[in-house]
Amino acid sequence: MMEMPSWLFRAAEIVTLLVIACGLVQILFYIVQLLFAALALHRRPAYASTSALWDRFADIAPSIAIVAPAYNEELSIIESVEALLALHYPDFEVIVVNDGSKDKTLRVLIDHYSMRPVTRYHDRALVHRPIRQLYAAPERPRLWLVDKENGGKADAMNAGINVARTPIVCVIDADTLLEPDALMRAARPFIEDPARTVAVGGTIRIANGCRVEGGRVLEAHLPRNFFALVQVVEYLRAFLMARLGLSELQSLMIISGAFGLFRRNSVIDVGGFSADTVGEDMELVVKLHRRMRDLKRPYRVVYIPEPVSWTEAPETAAILGNQRARWQRGSLETFRTHKDMFLNPRYGRIGFLGFGQVFLVDVIGPLVEVAGYLLVPPLWMLGLISVDYLLAFLAVIFTFGIFISVATLILEEVQLRRLPRARDLVILTAVAVLENFGYRQLNNFWRLRGWWQFLRKKQGWGKMVRKGFQRS
Amino acid sequence: MLRLIWDLSLLLAGLALVVMVSLVVLRALSTSSRKRLLAARRRLAPLLLDGDSAAYGDIDGMADSVVTELTLDLIQLVRGAERTQFIVKATELGVPERLRRQLRSVSRRRRAAAVQGLALFDDAASRGALMDALGDHDDDIKLAAALALARGETRPGLDEIVARLGLRDERSSLLTITLFRHYADYAPDEVQELVLDLDLPLSVRLAAIEALANTGDYRLVPAIVELGLRAPEHSEELPRYLHALGRIGHPAAREAVLAGLASSSMPARVAAAGAAGRIALLESAEQLTGLLGAPEWWVRFRAAEALLQLGGPGIAHLRGAAEHGGELAREAAAAMLAERGIAP
Numbered sequence: 001m002m003e004m005p006s007w008l009f010r011a012a013e014i015v016t017l018l019v020i021a022c023g024l025v026q027i028l029f030y031i032v033q034l035l036f037a038a039l040a041l042h043r044r045p046a047y048a049s050t051s052a053l054w055d056r057f058a059d060i061a062p063s064i065a066i067v068a069p070a071y072n073e074e075l076s077i078i079e080s081v082e083a084l085l086a087l088h089y090p091d092f093e094v095i096v097v098n099d100g101s102k103d104k105t106l107r108v109l110i111d112h113y114s115m116r117p118v119t120r121y122h123d124r125a126l127v128h129r130p131i132r133q134l135y136a137a138p139e140r141p142r143l144w145l146v147d148k149e150n151g152g153k154a155d156a157m158n159a160g161i162n163v164a165r166t167p168i169v170c171v172i173d174a175d176t177l178l179e180p181d182a183l184m185r186a187a188r189p190f191i192e193d194p195a196r197t198v199a200v201g202g203t204i205r206i207a208n209g210c211r212v213e214g215g216r217v218l219e220a221h222l223p224r225n226f227f228a229l230v231q232v233v234e235y236l237r238a239f240l241m242a243r244l245g246l247s248e249l250q251s252l253m254i255i256s257g258a259f260g261l262f263r264r265n266s267v268i269d270v271g272g273f274s275a276d277t278v279g280e281d282m283e284l285v286v287k288l289h290r291r292m293r294d295l296k297r298p299y300r301v302v303y304i305p306e307p308v309s310w311t312e313a314p315e316t317a318a319i320l321g322n323q324r325a326r327w328q329r330g331s332l333e334t335f336r337t338h339k340d341m342f343l344n345p346r347y348g349r350i351g352f353l354g355f356g357q358v359f360l361v362d363v364i365g366p367l368v369e370v371a372g373y374l375l376v377p378p379l380w381m382l383g384l385i386s387v388d389y390l391l392a393f394l395a396v397i398f399t400f401g402i403f404i405s406v407a408t409l410i411l412e413e414v415q416l417r418r419l420p421r422a423r424d425l426v427i428l429t430a431v432a433v434l435e436n437f438g439y440r441q442l443n444n445f446w447r448l449r450g451w452w453q454f455l456r457k458k459q460g461w462g463k464m465v466r467k468g469f470q471r472s
Numbered sequence: 473m474l475r476l477i478w479d480l481s482l483l484l485a486g487l488a489l490v491v492m493v494s495l496v497v498l499r500a501l502s503t504s505s506r507k508r509l510l511a512a513r514r515r516l517a518p519l520l521l522d523g524d525s526a527a528y529g530d531i532d533g534m535a536d537s538v539v540t541e542l543t544l545d546l547i548q549l550v551r552g553a554e555r556t557q558f559i560v561k562a563t564e565l566g567v568p569e570r571l572r573r574q575l576r577s578v579s580r581r582r583r584a585a586a587v588q589g590l591a592l593f594d595d596a597a598s599r600g601a602l603m604d605a606l607g608d609h610d611d612d613i614k615l616a617a618a619l620a621l622a623r624g625e626t627r628p629g630l631d632e633i634v635a636r637l638g639l640r641d642e643r644s645s646l647l648t649i650t651l652f653r654h655y656a657d658y659a660p661d662e663v664q665e666l667v668l669d670l671d672l673p674l675s676v677r678l679a680a681i682e683a684l685a686n687t688g689d690y691r692l693v694p695a696i697v698e699l700g701l702r703a704p705e706h707s708e709e710l711p712r713y714l715h716a717l718g719r720i721g722h723p724a725a726r727e728a729v730l731a732g733l734a735s736s737s738m739p740a741r742v743a744a745a746g747a748a749g750r751i752a753l754l755e756s757a758e759q760l761t762g763l764l765g766a767p768e769w770w771v772r773f774r775a776a777e778a779l780l781q782l783g784g785p786g787i788a789h790l791r792g793a794a795e796h797g798g799e800l801a802r803e804a805a806a807a808m809l810a811e812r813g814i815a816p
Binding site: 020024045049051052055056057059060118119120121122123124125165191192194195265388389391392394395396399400402403406407409410413414421422425426429433 | 474475477478480481482484485487488489491492493495496499500503548584588612616619646647649650653708769770773776803804807808810811
């Protein structure tokens with residue numbers, strides 16, 4: 001057998017060590033997030049019941065405009081709007097923005113609520129495609145309809161924010177199902193720290209498999225589809241660990257466009273949602289951080305775990321793959337646009353912690369992990385690295401991965417207990433283990449596709465087909 | 473070192489799985505005990521609704537938590553004489569005593585629930601327990617106890633509440649306004665003392681002003697006008713003073729409101745325009761018309777709204793602006809007139 005030169009052994013070790021080091025730093029980040037998330041959950045206010053919240057906040061709760069962009073939602077729009085109008089909150093309005101739907105979304109809304117064209121003096125601070133007409137429903141004074149030319153979700157949200165006349169705007173997807181007290185809970189930071197709070201995000205959970213009626217999740221069940229099931233664990237990890245931990249560290253970099261509350265003036269000050277990126281929700285939060293830090297104003301971007309909204313998760317590999325590639329592209333676009341903030345002392349913990357996390361997890365994360373899969377096992381099989389290197393690599397990919405996912409489930413069970421049955425815990429624990437073998441690698445492949453699309457400057461959202469909630 | 477990474481990862485993953493399995497077992501056990509509690513609750517509800525205290529003997533042996541939770545739920549569901557009846561029943565069943573004991577729990581949630589429950593019983597022992605809860609180390613529980621006491625028939629002095637909540641040293645939230653509102657209805661002088669106490673943090677004094685403004689007490693107008701005229705141009709407090717003057721709605725606020733309309737601070741102009749409309753300050757019409765061309769939408773909107781509130785003269789100014797104003801003023805005036813169905 002041919003003897004290999006010593007430099008080749010050294011090079012193989014260095015490459016493997018780089019992959020392991022990168023994985024270890026990520027794991028360390030996750031463990032810190034877990035600890036801070038646990039601290040935040042432990043310290044969260046003790047008041048759990050809706051009536052207690054109402055008792056305390058109803059008199060002083062700020063008015064909120066819920067902006068719900070709708071594109072081709074004719075089948076579900078009435079149910080969604082009815083659920084929004086039935087939310088438990090003292091002072092709110094619902095602004096549905098028909099983003100140039102090609103189906104009968106507009107007609108269905110006008111007919112159902114007997115809406116009439118109206119004039120409403122509104123702001124023009126944010127740029128968006130022209131509004132064709134505003135409508136109001138005489139019998140539903142909280143409801144407004146904005147009919148505009150198609151411009152995409154960011155464009156529609158900007159139009160809705162312009163039309164809103166409230167200090168706080170809540171942006172959601174038209175098919176997001178909010179729990180009745182979600183607004184009441186999400187408004188809490190704006191009430192408790194009104195001067196500093198600029199944005200608040202809530203939890204999004206997977207509604208696949210749940211029993212839904214009248215736009216409400218009546219019974220929470222786990223989905224039967226594997227892809228949806230694995231997303232339940234992913235969402236728990238993303239929200240309960242990452243967002244809550246980063247929020248506690250005051251380094252939260254994203255508030256999901258599917259459910260977020262923002263101070264309207266702050267959004268207008270930064271120019272609203274950017275229409276030229278698919279990561280407009282992350283980009284908006286980064287812009288808010290940038291502006292507040294530039295102005296040296298004290299501020300808070302907060303995530304709170306209890307206001308819950310539900311969304312439908314993709315159930316096929318093709319659609320899920322498109323979504324993940326798009327998310328990856330969104331992160332990379334935001335990182336590129338604001339790269340001057342990365343490790344910039346002027347932006348404090350946002351530059352180091354927030355952008356550090358984006359760089360490690362979103363920018364180089366998938367590249368390094370895939371490089372690890374392609375290089376480390378072959379290098380070990382060729383005898384260029386010892387078994388210890390291989391085990392350390394397996395540790396950062398698999399066993400630490402299992403620990404992080406299961407630890408998040410523990411956090412959920414100890415602090416929130418939103419999963420209704422013991423059986424659900426067993427299933428999710430099994431998924432938290434299994435997802436590391438196969439799904440995780442597939443996800444990395446999708447994220448690499450996102451990288452490729454980013455490099456090729458691909459625009460647009462791709463096709464997102466919704467199956468619809470299981471309605472009783 | 474590399475082997476340590478592997479060993480540590482195995483240890484952590486194994487530990488997490490063991491903890492999770494224990495939690496699953498605990499959950500299974502708690503599910504069955506929860507089922508028993510629900511069944512007890514179903515048995516208890518008709519007994520309590522029946523109103524016959526002789527039937528209380530059947531309650532013996534039921535878990536305290538079931539009795540406490542159900543009686544509190546029933547009290548919160550009804551109003552008037554029925555509510556009083558349920559409070560009497562709950563007292564006979566020893567619910568307030570249990571809640572007072574619960575206030576000593578180590579669990580923050582249990583203590584919070586106890587405060588919330590005790591707020592429904594306005595007896596001396598419950599008030600005493602709530603006073604003790606003002607010394608809780610959790611700020612939320614302290615504030616909840618203060619709110620509960622403020623709603624009662626016999627409330628402690630506001631000075632004492634401010635001291636016990638530590639409001640002299642800390643930033644206050646909007647919830648302080650709710651607390652002060654309860655006092656403003658019955659003891660406005662005590663709240664007014666807070667407004668004029670310069671040793672208090674500004675946020676507390678502003679909360680006191682907003683609480684008083686809600687009552688529409690005119691006596692405070694000269695003091696707020698004075699504060700408004702002296703407040704720095706771009707301060708956080710100036711719009712709050714102007715907003716309070718608008719809420720009170722007394723014409724004596726004239727000087728501060730007119731000064732606010734000329735302020736270079738956007739929030740101050742917005743608040744001043746709102747106040748001018750509420751007070752129906754006719755002499756502000758010229759300034760409001762000028763604000764229709766302001767670069768900020770909120771200023772234009774509030775100015776147009778205020779002109780509409782001025783009635784005929786204000787509408788005449790709006791019509792003039794819709795015809796002869798600059799581009800922004802024309803749009804604001806015409807759109808607001810159209811929105812209210814008034815011919816341009």
